[in-house]
Amino acid sequence: MSELLDEFTLIDRPEKNEPLGPLFWICLGWLALNIFGAIFANLLPLPDPNFGNYSAINAAPGFHHLLGTDDLGRDIFSRIVFGSRVSLAVGAGAMVIGFGIGAPLGMLAAYRRGRFDAVLTTFMYVLLAFPAIIATIAVLSFWTPRALLKIIIVIGFASVPVVYRVIRTATMNIATKDYVVAARIQGATDRRILFKELLPNVAPIGVSFLLIGIATVVILEGALAFLGLSVNPPTPSWGNMINESRTVMAQNPWLVIFPSLAMCLLLLCLNFIGDRLRSHFDVTEVKL
Amino acid sequence: MVMLLGIVFVISVGAFYLIHLLPGDPAVVILGTGDNPHNRAILYKELGLNKPIWDQYFIWIKNVLHGNFGTSFISQTSVASTIRAALPIDVELIVLSQILAFAAAIPAAMRSARHPDGPLDRLLGATSFTLLSIPPFIVIVLLVLLIAIKLQIPHTGPSSYVSLASDWVGNLESLALPAFTLAIASFVVYYRVLRSDLIATLQEEFITLARSKGLSSRRIMWRHAFRPSSVALLGTAAVNIGGLLAGGFVVQYLLAIPGLGYTLIAAIAQSDYLLVQGIVLVVSVGVIVINFLFDFFINLIDPRISRE
Amino acid sequence: MSEELLIVKGLTTTFATASGPLTAVGDVSFTLGENETLGIVGESGSGKTVLSRTIMGLQPRTNVAVSGSVQLNGFEVVGASEESKRSIWGTEVAMVFQDPMTSLNPVMRIGKQIDETLRVRLGMDKAAAKDRALELLELVGISSPEQRYRAYPGHLSGGMRQRVVIAIALACSPKLLMADEPTTGLDVTIQAQILNLLDRLKTQMKMSVVLVTHDLGVVATRTSRIIVMYAGRVVETGSTRDVFKHHRMPYTRALLESSPKIANHSHTRLQTIPGRPPNLLNLAPGCAFAPRCAYATQRCHQERPELEPSSEPGHSFACWNPLPASAS
Numbered sequence: 001m002s003e004l005l006d007e008f009t010l011i012d013r014p015e016k017n018e019p020l021g022p023l024f025w026i027c028l029g030w031l032a033l034n035i036f037g038a039i040f041a042n043l044l045p046l047p048d049p050n051f052g053n054y055s056a057i058n059a060a061p062g063f064h065h066l067l068g069t070d071d072l073g074r075d076i077f078s079r080i081v082f083g084s085r086v087s088l089a090v091g092a093g094a095m096v097i098g099f100g101i102g103a104p105l106g107m108l109a110a111y112r113r114g115r116f117d118a119v120l121t122t123f124m125y126v127l128l129a130f131p132a133i134i135a136t137i138a139v140l141s142f143w144t145p146r147a148l149l150k151i152i153i154v155i156g157f158a159s160v161p162v163v164y165r166v167i168r169t170a171t172m173n174i175a176t177k178d179y180v181v182a183a184r185i186q187g188a189t190d191r192r193i194l195f196k197e198l199l200p201n202v203a204p205i206g207v208s209f210l211l212i213g214i215a216t217v218v219i220l221e222g223a224l225a226f227l228g229l230s231v232n233p234p235t236p237s238w239g240n241m242i243n244e245s246r247t248v249m250a251q252n253p254w255l256v257i258f259p260s261l262a263m264c265l266l267l268l269c270l271n272f273i274g275d276r277l278r279s280h281f282d283v284t285e286v287k288l
Numbered sequence: 289m290v291m292l293l294g295i296v297f298v299i300s301v302g303a304f305y306l307i308h309l310l311p312g313d314p315a316v317v318i319l320g321t322g323d324n325p326h327n328r329a330i331l332y333k334e335l336g337l338n339k340p341i342w343d344q345y346f347i348w349i350k351n352v353l354h355g356n357f358g359t360s361f362i363s364q365t366s367v368a369s370t371i372r373a374a375l376p377i378d379v380e381l382i383v384l385s386q387i388l389a390f391a392a393a394i395p396a397a398m399r400s401a402r403h404p405d406g407p408l409d410r411l412l413g414a415t416s417f418t419l420l421s422i423p424p425f426i427v428i429v430l431l432v433l434l435i436a437i438k439l440q441i442p443h444t445g446p447s448s449y450v451s452l453a454s455d456w457v458g459n460l461e462s463l464a465l466p467a468f469t470l471a472i473a474s475f476v477v478y479y480r481v482l483r484s485d486l487i488a489t490l491q492e493e494f495i496t497l498a499r500s501k502g503l504s505s506r507r508i509m510w511r512h513a514f515r516p517s518s519v520a521l522l523g524t525a526a527v528n529i530g531g532l533l534a535g536g537f538v539v540q541y542l543l544a545i546p547g548l549g550y551t552l553i554a555a556i557a558q559s560d561y562l563l564v565q566g567i568v569l570v571v572s573v574g575v576i577v578i579n580f581l582f583d584f585f586i587n588l589i590d591p592r593i594s595r596e
Numbered sequence: 597m598s599e600e601l602l603i604v605k606g607l608t609t610t611f612a613t614a615s616g617p618l619t620a621v622g623d624v625s626f627t628l629g630e631n632e633t634l635g636i637v638g639e640s641g642s643g644k645t646v647l648s649r650t651i652m653g654l655q656p657r658t659n660v661a662v663s664g665s666v667q668l669n670g671f672e673v674v675g676a677s678e679e680s681k682r683s684i685w686g687t688e689v690a691m692v693f694q695d696p697m698t699s700l701n702p703v704m705r706i707g708k709q710i711d712e713t714l715r716v717r718l719g720m721d722k723a724a725a726k727d728r729a730l731e732l733l734e735l736v737g738i739s740s741p742e743q744r745y746r747a748y749p750g751h752l753s754g755g756m757r758q759r760v761v762i763a764i765a766l767a768c769s770p771k772l773l774m775a776d777e778p779t780t781g782l783d784v785t786i787q788a789q790i791l792n793l794l795d796r797l798k799t800q801m802k803m804s805v806v807l808v809t810h811d812l813g814v815v816a817t818r819t820s821r822i823i824v825m826y827a828g829r830v831v832e833t834g835s836t837r838d839v840f841k842h843h844r845m846p847y848t849r850a851l852l853e854s855s856p857k858i859a860n861h862s863h864t865r866l867q868t869i870p871g872r873p874p875n876l877l878n879l880a881p882g883c884a885f886a887p888r889c890a891y892a893t894q895r896c897h898q899e900r901p902e903l904e905p906s907s908e909p910g911h912s913f914a915c916w917n918p919l920p921a922s923a924s
Contacts, residue, residue: 126298131534131571134552138564141556219423223538226425227553242429249433256433260426267421275417404658493698500654501713501764502685505678511712512701589703 097156102163635815696757707745827884834911
């Protein structure tokens, strides 16, 4: 419906929420495909990702090896699928920790305010001031031997302050809105308010941030791989693959392109889905 | 102000403690094959590592306040001088990348705000997602692939960085690729923030009044719309630049640019505690200072904020 | 008969909205001579602000369609490019906006906002512009202009801010001043001051004024002619006296009766117009006021009345069942 706020200010607010669009579903499909591939990689008819066929080094994409082979004769497509396990596990795992700890704390702090909030927030802000990436690198450098779980834990804990801040801010914005105050006045219990008023309104922002967070963590894993801090070879990970490709770039451009493409596509989908969800649920956004 | 100092203090403690918590022993690195408990004890005594941790901290912080960051066990050079050599490179890299990012983002955002849903707006809207989804290290790797392979320019080696003092043309050349890479992500963020702010500002009544004065579009955009809209932009820039200072290491490492990031990585690898501490402290302080400066500028631009 | 300064013919403004086209101004025609003051009266949503902006050419650039003709001193506004409109904005016609807090740039000093017009449009240099700006500030009745010159809008009171807006509008001595609800939102005591100021200035600077308002009290003594608008169309127009004393359209009467009068006894019930302003997206056929009109007939709900002349010269109204002539 269109509203003439005053004489001249026309607010054009579409009746329905901003549609998600076909591209949204395509991206969601791609994401699902990635997840499926990661979980069921073992069951899929893929060549062993660690088996090096020395008679077919640096092969171009073809029938036997869909995306070619790397400099040790290993099938790239298979390695990419298995590599997605690392990226998705790190992304999801770290966010589970980050959100699992940061989100409830953030919501509680924003809702309760008072000393609890003051102390906790100051603590978190101090943690935030400390460059998280450096801490991550430092810890991972020394916490040998390398393991996927360790990476997930370190990145996960490093992301707690960021999640905390975002969720807290979002909750504060909503908690001060009139309808929450109204609920309070009506005598709703805290628990009810948290679950019925705050959570549904913070959830869209949370989910959107979650997806962006996964994307960020995937990038981080890639960066760590370049520093040799990701999972140990020969375990495939996209970051490792791209890193390894640097030395054989001239002979095998496919080793650069395909893992990069895989990573970028996943990131694109995550970002896009996150953004679409945000604009779909943000009913206050005014269309121009 | 006091709060800032407090934060810096806590960070310094944190940095110190964290690093000392980590396994990894400089003694191993220094002594090499001569490593045995006896030598270790002597080394510890020499380096003062046998004192309780609090004492070590206070000694360190006292020295820092006098400008003495200590002498690295590993490289035997003063930490302060190492930092002093590396920091300007970071600064230059950041400055160059931000110049590129702003020079592209501001005109683009203005054009898109004036013609929303026009061809430029749509194009940039679609590509911005794509650009955001390409991590810097992939950008570099792909660009190197492109340049080295397709254009047949030999892959630059570790000595590719040329300092400003010796040859400013070479300097700009060597920093062009990393600056460009860092500029991309910055550009996307700045463009989006500024565009949405400008669109909102252009709806305001005082813009209509400016229009009714018969002022040109250009003037309205630059003199009236830009200033209030730049607040969010500056806020974003502060966060972004802080992030670059702390996180620009990948780019540096890949292209062997000896900035703080690169030095930090090497230091961690070598368990060079003092250097790591020093760099972390400098970077953290840097981020805080940047935030402070930007807050100051924002106040200059929009006096309403200080009055609130 | 003075050469007409402003000739409006069949002006129609349509917005393209998500829910369909919205005709905010429908087929408005009138003329305005030099040194005349015209009042445009109506409730919120009657289209009066859109009309005033469209006359100037200040409507938004996207999703708006304007048809008809607006001739300002020979310059055709409808269909003119933004660039050519700029040549008349400020120098031929200027606008005083409703809310001075939002119409002044909050982060620019007011002196600079006045200077800007002078330097860009009249080519004055910095010193000359400042002098003239100070003169203008005095002209609009701001005391200690040197001090105020450097102030930000937020530092000034509402009345002073509106004076600044007027100063900006007058800077290049336009021949036509559009005043869009210039006093709504100001304190009642300030309202009178600002209106008196406008009166004085219009004589002093020999301007014609279009005064847009919902408040009949404002137009009663300060305008020579009035247009009454409802749902985007003109429903009655004539000299101020005729509209007040010899109105024919029931809506005009309802408007007049709904404003409280000093002569009423205390505790007199405030008259209101029953019903709500119409939804412009979904206008029923027939007269737009019919659903709320006490005198509506069958025809009123089916066929929209056109403006017909009344007994007095220059007075016309649009109604199938008008009030009897010379009723007052």
